[in-house]
Amino acid sequence: MDHDYPNAVRLARDEICRRWPCEPRAAVALGTGLGALTRHLQCEATIPLCALAGFPQTTAPGHSGRIVCGRLGGVPLLVFDGRYHLYEGHPVDLITLPARVAHACGAPMLIVSNASGGLNPHYARGDVVVIDDQISFMRRGLPTSTPASAGTSDRPARTGTTPYDEPLVLHALQVARRHNFVAHRGVYVGVTGPNYETRAEYRFLRWIGGDVVGMSTVSEVIVAHALGMRVLGLSVVTNVASPDAPQVVDAAEVIDAAAHAEPHIRQIVADAVGT
Template sequence: MPRTSGKNVLEQTPRAHGHYPIEGQRGKRVSRWPRRRENTDRCSTNLPAAKRIIVKRNSFDSLVRSEAVSEAATWIRTRWNVRPRATIILGTGLSRLAEDVRIDAAFDYSRVPHIPTVTAIGHAGRLLCGRLAGLPVLVWNGRCHLYEGWSASQAALAVCVAGALGAELLVTTSASGGLNPEYQVGDIVLIDDHINLLGRNPLIGPNDDRIGPRFLDVSRAYDPRLSRLAEQCARRRGIKLQRGVYAAMLGPTYETPAEARFLRWIGADMAGMSLVPEVLVAVHLGLRVLAFSVITNLHRPASRKSDRAKARQVRKEPTRGEDVVAAAAEAEPRLRQLVQDVLRQEAER
C-alpha cells in the first residue's frame, strides 16, 4: 500500500471482530500502518510496482503483515464485493469440499497479493469466493506450512485477510497421525485443544491493539458452542465424531516412536504439522473457531519397553504422503456433510 497524504486515510472495518483496516470501507479515521521494511524480495502479486510490498520467506513480521493484509483484502474486495460470514481452510486430501461451493469468483493463490504458494501434496492452492450451505464463504483450498519455509505469520495470513473482509467464523480441517488408542484410520476428530510444539507463534512482534490484545487468552480457542453444534449434527447423521487434543509439530518428518510416546505422555491425541498458527490468529481477531482433523495413520505409543515391539507392528510400512491423502479422502464425504450441516445451522441464526 502506498503512503497516504494527510487527507487520504484508511478506514477501519467494525472493531467487533478485530478486523484489519482495508481500503474502500466506511468507518472512523485511523492512523497509518507502520512503515514497511525495504529489504524484502518475494511475493506473487499483480499490483502495480508502486503499490507492491514484496516479502520473502521467514522475513514476515507484523509490521509487514498489516500492509500485506490490507492489500490482499482490497484486491479480493474489488473482485468479490461480498462480506464472508465464514472462512474455511481445507487440509491434506480434503479438497473436494470445494465442489459443494456455489462459486462467484475463484483465484489461484499466485494471483492474490502476498498469499503464499503451496507445494504440499493434496493442496490445490486455490481461493474460492461464493456460498456454501447458505453462507457467504471464503474457501482456501490448501494451506502453506512452516516446513515449506514460510513463517508462522505467513502461514496464518489467509485468516488475517478473511478477518479483514469481515469473516466471523473459521472452519479449519487437517490430517493427522493418531496417538489415542481409541482412534482408527478414517476417524474424524473434533479438536478441543492444542499443544503448540512448532517453536513459532504468528503473534510474535509488535502488537496492534486495534486488532487484538498483546497477551492473548487461548484457554477457549475452540468455540464451545460450535463444538456442541458439530456433535449434534454428527449424531443426527450417524457420523462417529471423536474429540481430542492436537499437537502441532514442525515437520516435514513424521513422528519417531519416541516422539509419539512423548506426545501421548503430555496429553496429545493426534499430531500434525499445521492448523495452530491459523487458530491463534483467528482468536486474536475475535473469530470463532471450529477445527476438525482426520486420522490418516496410527501410532501406538507403549509406555514399557516390553510393549514397544508389539506397538511397532501397528505400522508395518513407513508412513507415506500418498497414503495420508488417500486416508483423508476416504473420510471426506462424512466431513463434507458435517461442515455443511454446521454452516447451515449458522445461516439460520
C-alpha cells in the same frame, strides 16, 4: 517477497472484495486431501493464492493453492484450498495470513481442517476429531509483524482458555451423531515436521495429553482467536500410531484417507455455517 504483511492483508482483502463483493458467513481452511469440498460449492470466484501480493505458491502435496468464493447450502463462504507450513520454510506471519485476510473480509468464524496422525489408541483411520484444545510445538512463536492493536502481538490475548468455540464443538458432535459417522472430541498437537514422528515421540505426545498430531493449524487458530473469531477445528485421522508395531506412512496414504472422510467434514461445515 514483500514482508509487509499488514499491507498484504489489506491488498488481499481489496482484491477478494473486488472479485467477490459479498461478506462471508465463515472462512474455511482446507487441510491435506480435503479439497474436494470445493466441488460442492456454488462457485462465484476463484483466486490463485499466488495472484495476491505477498502470497507465494503452495507446495505441499494435496494443497491446490487457491481461494474459492462461493456458497454452500446458500451460505457465502471464503474457502482457502491449501495452506502454508513451517516445514516449507515460511515464517509464521505468512502461515497466518489467510486467517487475517478472512477476518479483514468480515468472516466472523474460521473453520480449520487438517489430516492428522492418531495418538489415541481408541481412534481409527477415517475418524473425525472435533478439536477442543491444542498443544503447540511450533517453536517459532506467534506472528510479530502485526501490531498489537490488531490482536496478534506476541503476548497472548487470553490465558487459561481454549481457542476453540465450545458451542461449535458440541454442534459438530451432534451433526456426527445425527448423520451416523464417528467423531471424537480431542486435543490436537501441532509440530513443525516435515518428518513423521518416531515411536518415542508418539509415546511422549500421547502421555502429555495429545489425541492427534499434525503440522499445521495451531498458529492460524491462535491468530483467529486473538482477532475475536469463533473457531471450529476438524481433524481427519489418516493413520493411528502404534509405537510397538510401527508402520510406514507416506503422503499418498494420508491424502487418500483424508479424501474418503471429506463428506463428513463437509457435512459438519454445512451445518456449522447454517446455524
